[in-house]
Amino acid sequence: MAETKAPAQRPLSPHLFIYKPTLTMTMSIVHRITGAGLYFGTLLLAWWLIAAASSPNAYAGIGSFMSSFFGRLILFGYTWALMHHMLGGIRHLIWDTGRGFGPHEREWLTVASLVGSISLTVIIWIVGYLFMGGPR
Amino acid sequence: MAEDMSTPLKHVRGFGAAKSGTGHFWRQRLTAVANVPLTIAFVLIVVALLGRNHAAVVQILGSPLIAVIMLLFIMSVTTHMRIGMQVIIEDYVHDEGRKLILLMANTFFAIAVGLASAFAILMLSFKV
Numbered sequence: 028m029a030e031t032k033a034p035a036q037r038p039l040s041p042h043l044f045i046y047k048p049t050l051t052m053t054m055s056i057v058h059r060i061t062g063a064g065l066y067f068g069t070l071l072l073a074w075w076l077i078a079a080a081s082s083p084n085a086y087a088g089i090g091s092f093m094s095s096f097f098g099r100l101i102l103f104g105y106t107w108a109l110m111h112h113m114l115g116g117i118r119h120l121i122w123d124t125g126r127g128f129g130p131h132e133r134e135w136l137t138v139a140s141l142v143g144s145i146s147l148t149v150i151i152w153i154v155g156y157l158f159m160g161g162p163r
Numbered sequence: 164m165a166e167d168m169s170t171p172l173k174h175v176r177g178f179g180a181a182k183s184g185t186g187h188f189w190r191q192r193l194t195a196v197a198n199v200p201l202t203i204a205f206v207l208i209v210v211a212l213l214g215r216n217h218a219a220v221v222q223i224l225g226s227p228l229i230a231v232i233m234l235l236f237i238m239s240v241t242t243h244m245r246i247g248m249q250v251i252i253e254d255y256v257h258d259e260g261r262k263l264i265l266l267m268a269n270t271f272f273a274i275a276v277g278l279a280s281a282f283a284i285l286m287l288s289f290k291v
Contacts, residue, residue, distance in 0.1 A: 059251065063248070063251060066248055072237075076279075077283045080221075080283040083218075116195050116198070116199070120192070
């Protein structure tokens with residue numbers, strides 16, 4: 028009998044690094060990274076809500092952290108990750124219907140989600156600063 | 164069974180499907196669709212609360228409409244992120260023991276964050 032007990036050494040499909048990086052590939056990776064970032068970012072949401080429910084002092088505590096440079100940096104990144112993951116998700120939902128897979132369309136959708144996420148982030152922060160007085 | 168020539172597939176045949184079917188895929192899409200309007204509402208709520216004092220924040224977050232939107236947002240987002248992180252773990256962690264521990268930790272984290280956030284919203288609502 029032929030020896031077949033060990034799994035045959037079959038060729039593996041080439042991994043990511045063999046391909047020339049493309050925008051859609053990069054955005055696919057970024058979608059996952061922003062998703063993971065948002066995952067841990069929910070700790071901030073829970074902290075904010077618990078602080079609000081606890082006491083004015085606790086609320087002032089998270090307020091002073093969030094208005095520090097580091098806090099604003101995290102919030103800015105969080106805003107962008109949220110917008111980018113949302114628009115990237117809409118792009119995936121469009122793809123789920125079988126539309127938007129043409130070479131031109133898929134590039135356009137990907138560029139649109141990137142430009143859209145950056146624009147929305149900047150708009151949200153401008154609105155935040157101008158009309159609401161900014162995070163204090 | 165040194166003479167066993169069967170592939171691993173043979174050993175799982177006959178046990179049927181894993182019985183989870185398309186549930187994961189569907190829940191991911193369902194919560195993704197729900198997350199779009201809920202996220203927009205969440206961002207608007209947060210921007211509207213910037214710079215306000217604690218009493219005003221408690222008043223607004225605890226009002227019925229805002230509280231319900233926040234609760235829906237928390238429910239949908241924590242479900243979406245739990246099954247999303249599950250896929251990431253399954254993709255990159257191949258050691259069976261470590262994978263099981265991480266999958267459990269993932270579920271604990273998502274439920275703990277979701278419950279803590281929802282509890283805070285309810286506290287704010289019933290304080291008002």
